[in-house]
Each structure stands twice: as C-alpha cells, then as structure tokens.
Amino acid sequence: MIFNMDFTVENFENKIQISVSRATKVGQMIVRESREERTKDGAGNFLFSPHPTYPSLLRADNNYFLIEGSIRLRHDWKEGDNFSDANKDDYRAVLDEHLEYHNSTYSDGPGWCEGTTTLGDTPCDWKQSPLMYEPDCYQTTLEILETNTRILCPMQHEGGWxxxxxxxxxxxxxxxxxxxxxxxxxxxxxxxxxxxxxxxxxxxxxxxxxxxxxxxxxxxxxxxxxxx
Amino acid sequence: MYNITWQKEIEDTGEVVRYVDDDTGEDKTSTLMTMVVTPDNPDLPVRTYALRKNILTDEHIKGFEYNCLLEWATILNVDPVKYKVDEETLTIVLRGKVDDPQKIEKWLKPNGMQDVEAKDAETL
CATH class of the missing domain: 2.60.120.10 (Jelly Rolls)
Known part of the structure; x- marks a missing residue:
C-alpha cells in the first residue's frame, strides 16, 4: 500500500468515518497493491461485492468522491486476476452508464485502464458515483493531478451504506x-x-x-x- | 523505481591540519581525510569531502552519502512529491509506502474510537 496524502478525519456516531484530504500536491497518491488491501468495515470484513451481471467487476468498496480539483484513477491487472483484457468492454459499458465525458477521459492498454476526472463547472442532480463498480484486479491507483484537490473518503463501521x-x-x-x-x-x-x-x-x-x-x-x- | 548506486573511497592524505579543541581551547593537530563518492551513473557528478581524521565518524560518512544522493536525485528529476531519500537505507523510496501488515490493516478499516472519538453530527 502507498498512502502519502493527509486527511482530516471525523467519526460520526461510530457509524461512518468521513475523511477529507487536505493540502494535496500534484503526484500524491493512494495505491492499493493487492486484492487483500481492499477496505474493510470496523470488524475487518471486506465490503466489496460482485457486479450482478459482470463477475469480473466489483462494487467498489472505497467510495472515494472528488470534491474539488482533478484526479487520475488507474487499474492494473495481471494473469490470475478475475479481470482481464477480455473484460475491458464490460467495464466500459458500465462506466458509460454513469460517466460524464465532458469532464472525464478514459484510455486503456494491455493490462491497464485509466481515467482522469475534473470537477469542472457543470451542475447535475443526485446520482450514484460513476466509480461505483471497478475491475476486480490487483492494483488501483488514485493520483492527484491538481494542487489542493480534495477527495472525500467515507469509511463504514458496518457495511450497507x-x-x-x-x-x-x-x-x-x-x-x-x-x-x-x-x-x-x-x-x-x-x-x-x-x-x-x-x-x-x-x-x-x-x-x-x-x-x-x-x-x-x-x-x-x-x-x-x-x-x- | 530509481536505483542510484555509488562507490566511496576514504583516504588519509597525511596532511597535518591544526585546530583548536572546542572543549579545552588547546591547539592540536590531526590529519586530513578525504572521501571521494563516485556514482556508477557517469552522468552524475563525483563529490569529494574533506574532514579531520579525529572527527570523521560513520555518521559523517553516511551524512555525506545522503547529501550526494539528494543532489543526484534532483539532477535525475526524481519527483520529490512521490519519492524521498531514506536516511537509514540510503535508497530512493516511494513516499507513503506501507509494508507492515499491521499498519496496512489499520488503513483499511475506519479508525476505532481510541483514535478518533465519535461525535454527533449537527442536524438540519
């Protein structure tokens, strides 16, 4: 795991922990380096679950939200992972349901895919996170692309949020x-x-x-x- | 990952140097030592340090090497946000790299009450 940015952390009622990154710099990152490093609830249970249609995708457990600025999110997979190059179109189809391409990019290659997202200035009504599902792969990297980008990271004491x-x-x-x-x-x-x-x-x-x-x-x- | 390696050569030049003992105020002599630090990458500059033999310690030597590594990392455009020079191992390491399984486990879960006291949110 690589985790080199600071967060302000608040614990509400021992139910949900709200963490907000502060004073971020370009290049800072959070890297999950194995499947075992997926987030857990307070009791240590994994929070992810499979996509109902595409078993190579997982309902994301980290629920990072971009609040201000811009980020790059990259997924890397290797032989033995549930996700492979053959599943890239499935992931793209799921992304297309939610992603706002006016402020996001997507690219991929053998063993990887990545996207950049900027908060931008276009309003939108309530909706689920476009990053709700992600490849079931060994590594995911979130990288800060703009100074003072803010990331919100809610963590669940018990799942189901x-x-x-x-x-x-x-x-x-x-x-x-x-x-x-x-x-x-x-x-x-x-x-x-x-x-x-x-x-x-x-x-x-x-x-x-x-x-x-x-x-x-x-x-x-x-x-x-x-x-x- | 960046891997900067080097060779070091420490030599007693035999040259006598005079100095004043800070504790006693006495005039004393020692010999001059030089340390030449030569990077294996020929694009990086060689650095030479000189110090009196009586104060040249392992800590000084490591400090010199650390300073060389800092300079070479800058020359090689190693991103200081992502990487740092580790003072102990004298290697360039990723900032925020967590290897200890217990520390990783702590990052994966919400903090317990012992770390962040629970509070009620204001209501709307």
Missing amino acids: SFEKADVAPGTTITATKEGTDCFIFFGQACNVNGTAVSKNATKKITSDSINIENVSTKLCRLVKIYK
Whole structure:
C-alpha cells in the first residue's frame, strides 16, 4: 500500500468515518497493491461485492468522491486476476452508464485502464458515483493531478451504506431528500440550508424529510449524500 | 523505481591540519581525510569531502552519502512529491509506502474510537 496524502478525519456516531484530504500536491497518491488491501468495515470484513451481471467487476468498496480539483484513477491487472483484457468492454459499458465525458477521459492498454476526472463547472442532480463498480484486479491507483484537490473518503463501521452525489452551481439551489434511517450530507463548498449557513467541508445529518441547499460559494459545489 | 548506486573511497592524505579543541581551547593537530563518492551513473557528478581524521565518524560518512544522493536525485528529476531519500537505507523510496501488515490493516478499516472519538453530527 502507498498512502502519502493527509486527511482530516471525523467519526460520526461510530457509524461512518468521513475523511477529507487536505493540502494535496500534484503526484500524491493512494495505491492499493493487492486484492487483500481492499477496505474493510470496523470488524475487518471486506465490503466489496460482485457486479450482478459482470463477475469480473466489483462494487467498489472505497467510495472515494472528488470534491474539488482533478484526479487520475488507474487499474492494473495481471494473469490470475478475475479481470482481464477480455473484460475491458464490460467495464466500459458500465462506466458509460454513469460517466460524464465532458469532464472525464478514459484510455486503456494491455493490462491497464485509466481515467482522469475534473470537477469542472457543470451542475447535475443526485446520482450514484460513476466509480461505483471497478475491475476486480490487483492494483488501483488514485493520483492527484491538481494542487489542493480534495477527495472525500467515507469509511463504514458496518457495511450497507449508500452514496449519491450532486453538483450545484453557484447561486442555485437543490433539494435533498432524507433517505434511510441515518442520512448525512457532506458539503463541498459553503452553502445555506433553509437560512442556516453551512461551511465548506462540513458533514450534517438530515432529520427533516427534505432540505433546500443553496450554494453560496463562487465554485461548483459537490454534495455527497451518505445514508443507510 | 530509481536505483542510484555509488562507490566511496576514504583516504588519509597525511596532511597535518591544526585546530583548536572546542572543549579545552588547546591547539592540536590531526590529519586530513578525504572521501571521494563516485556514482556508477557517469552522468552524475563525483563529490569529494574533506574532514579531520579525529572527527570523521560513520555518521559523517553516511551524512555525506545522503547529501550526494539528494543532489543526484534532483539532477535525475526524481519527483520529490512521490519519492524521498531514506536516511537509514540510503535508497530512493516511494513516499507513503506501507509494508507492515499491521499498519496496512489499520488503513483499511475506519479508525476505532481510541483514535478518533465519535461525535454527533449537527442536524438540519
């Protein structure tokens, strides 16, 4: 494992850990170097599960979200991995369901594929992470491509959490509905919620059925909803 | 991965040097030692250090080699964000490389209460 960036970590109710990278530099990276290095819950159980249609793909367990800046995500596979060159089209098909190509790139070759993603400035409604599924391969690398890129990394004390994201343009408002029993929202930029100021990088718990979130910053605001 | 190797040659030149003992204030003499550090990569510069024999220690020698390695890494455009010179092994290693299985296990799971105390989120 290679892990050379700093995170600010908060533990909410011993249910979900919210970590946000800070003061990142170009070239910093997180590398999972084997299948055994996939993330686990608090009890040490792996969190991944196979894709319902494509067994060479796994439902991602790390749930990294880009909050600001840009990243490169690369997967490497070798003989013996569940994923092989023959499965690249399957992965591409799954990516195509979610990936926003106006701010992302994709390329591949023998034994690898990679993509870059920039937050950009195009708003979007609530949706699942495009990186929800990933190749079942030995190595995955997340690399910072822009100074002060922010990555959100929620970690589950017990599995079963769901994740959605939305991007709100400056000065505009989006509605977030409460889902599940425990529902948290991470705010990528300063917002105003029903008259209450919420600061950048804050995590709040929703107890109302729904809230209206106004982005009062000058940048696109990524919101991440985490619920169970 | 970068692998910079070198040869070192330490020689007592026999040249007598005078110095003042910092503790006693006495005038003393020693001989001058030189250490020539020659990289195996001919594109990198050779470096020579000189020091009195009475203060040349293994720690000094390692420090000289470390400084050479830092300079050579810069010349070879080794990315300082991704790599660093390890002072112990005198090798260029990836920053953040975690080999200890126990430490890896800790990274893979959320931190326990002993590391990050649980708190309630403000509600909306």
